[in-house]
Amino acid sequence: MKVVKFGGSSLASGPAVENALKIITAEAERQVVVTSAPGKRFDDDIKVTDLLIKYAHEINHGRNGLEVADRIFQRYVEIGEYFNLPLEEILPLKEILLNLPKEHYPNKNYLQATFKAHGERLNAKLIAKILQSQGVKARYVDPKDAGIIVTGSPNNASVNPESYQLLENFAYDADEKLIFPGFYGYTLAGHIATFSRGGSDITGAILARGFHADLYENFTDVDAIFSANPKVVDQPQPIHTMTYREMRELSYAGFSVFHDEALIPAIQGQIPINVKNTQHPEKRGTMIVPEKGFKPETVITGIASGKHFGALYLHKYLLNKEVGFTLRILQILNKYKLSYEHMPTGIDDLTLIFDRDTLNDELIDQICNEIQNEVSPDHLEWISNYAIIMLVGEGMRDRIGVIRDIATPVAREGISLRMVNQGASEISIMLGTAAKDADRAVAAIYDYFFKQEAQGE
Structure with missing residues (x-):
């Protein structure tokens, strides 16, 4: 199975959905289908999820x-009309949309999560109806x-x-197609809660593990990873096969195919993953194994x-001899519920690297002031x-x-490395540079390694 x-881009329009349905029906083994909300049809388009967030905002501010x-x-x-689906088959989706503001929600966060989740929910319902109209045994x-039970916050849930x-x-x-909406599950109290943005990948990985699938095929808009x-690099080489931990490491640093936590359920279940292009399903794509x-x-x-990223650099003589120095800094971060990404150290130096998106200037000043006073x-x-x-x-x-x-x-590019750190697994090396130098550094390293290997050196 x-x-x-x-x-979302693979389900954004009628023609896009048609390609997806051809893929679904091409193999009997493709039995569990996970849908995203319709994405952009063109560059200036708006994703359905973003429209749902706007809808929730309107309701939260007292508008209809x-x-x-x-x-x-x-x-x-x-999308329905593209497949000649009668309007009466589509109208129940509108009723669901209009009933959303009438439901009871514990707070505004649960309301937003429920609204957001309906991009996937309505699309799964619609695609099931389209398949049924084509004589395919399909079930929403x-x-x-x-x-699918979840815990955590309404907009950042984790699978139970x-x-x-x-x-x-x-x-x-054995002969039916199961159409699941991605992106969300239900709390123990029965409320909808969503995974982090891009969470349909997480749903796919959960289902792959739960159903003990032979393969998890993730169709997107690229031929491969x-x-x-x-x-940054002109015509980079496609990756034909890579390991789970390689994907995890690369996702963390900026590979945009997957959210960096999306593969964990499939990894735990040891399910191979094949990233493929909806427009070119015949291409081999990338296998993650x-x-x-x-x-x-x-x-x-x-x-x-x-x-x-942003970094906080500290220098103090005999820092390595001062008991509890790092602990006192971490207690300050804990006070503000702030996590750090990395902490490279020296004898007299310590650098804390943060995801800058979690900070603002006021918080940076507060942390710096407290660290200065404390240590x-x-x-x-x-x-x-x-x-x-x-x-x-x-x-x-x-x-x-x-x-x-x-x-x-x-070095040939005249770029200064602020940090070099090799992981204990020996499969990754992390470099720190100025943001303005990052693209040049990536291009230089790529040319050095991949052009040499292409030439058989």
Whole structure:
């Protein structure tokens, strides 16, 4: 059995959905289908999820939101009409939309989560109806009926492990297509809660593990995962096969195909994942597989960079002799419920690297002031434009001198490395640079490694 997930761009319009349906019906093994909300049809278009967020905003501010609700409904009408689906088959979706403001919600966060989730919910219902109209045995499955239970906050939920047992016991016919909405589950109290943005990937991974799928096919708008960002490197090589941990490391630093937590359920279930293009399903795409038995073909599998970081640098003589120095800093961060990403240290130096999107100028000043008062560093500096570059590859473990090979092209470009850190697994090396230098560094490293390997050097 295969679990098949389609992204928003793959379900944005009638022709896009038609491509997806051809893929679904091409193989009997493609039995569990996960839908996203309709995405953008063109560059200036608005995603249905964004319209639903606007709808929730209107309701939260005492307005009826009918104009926005109608815009949302028309997106589904457009898709349904493309398949000659009678309007009376589509009208129940409008009723669901208009009833959303009438439901009871514990607070505004639950309201927003429920509204957001309906992009996927309505699309799954519509696609099930379209398949049925084509004579395909298809069934819409609500996450509550399947047992997808979540905990956590309404807009950042986590799957409850009990869900996997419930999915194992879910009854279905061997010849039917099960159409699941992605992105959300139900709390123990029965309220909708969504995974983080991009959460349909998480749903797909949950279902792949719960149903013990042979393969999780994730259809998107790219032919494969590339070894570097095509906006930074001209025509980067596609990655044919990579491991789970390579994908995780690269996702963290900026690979945009997956949210960095999206694969965890599939990884836990050891389910192979195939990333493919809805427009070109015949292409092999990228396989993401367990580490066991994997034989790397290259030293570096991929390079990714993120420019959304900031760093707090401290210098104090004899820092390494001062008991509790780091603890006192971490207690300040805990006071503000703030996590750090990395903490490279030296004998007299310590750097805290943060996701800058979690901070604002006021919070930065407050933290800096408290750290100055608490530990009295000789020098304290906030670096706002910090970038992290991740170089990832299972082949690194068998290559002596990788750090030298990385530093050489970077030095030729006149780029200063603020941090070099190799993970204990030896499959990743993290570099810190100024944000303005990140793209040049990625391009230089890519050319050094991949052009050499292409030439057989």
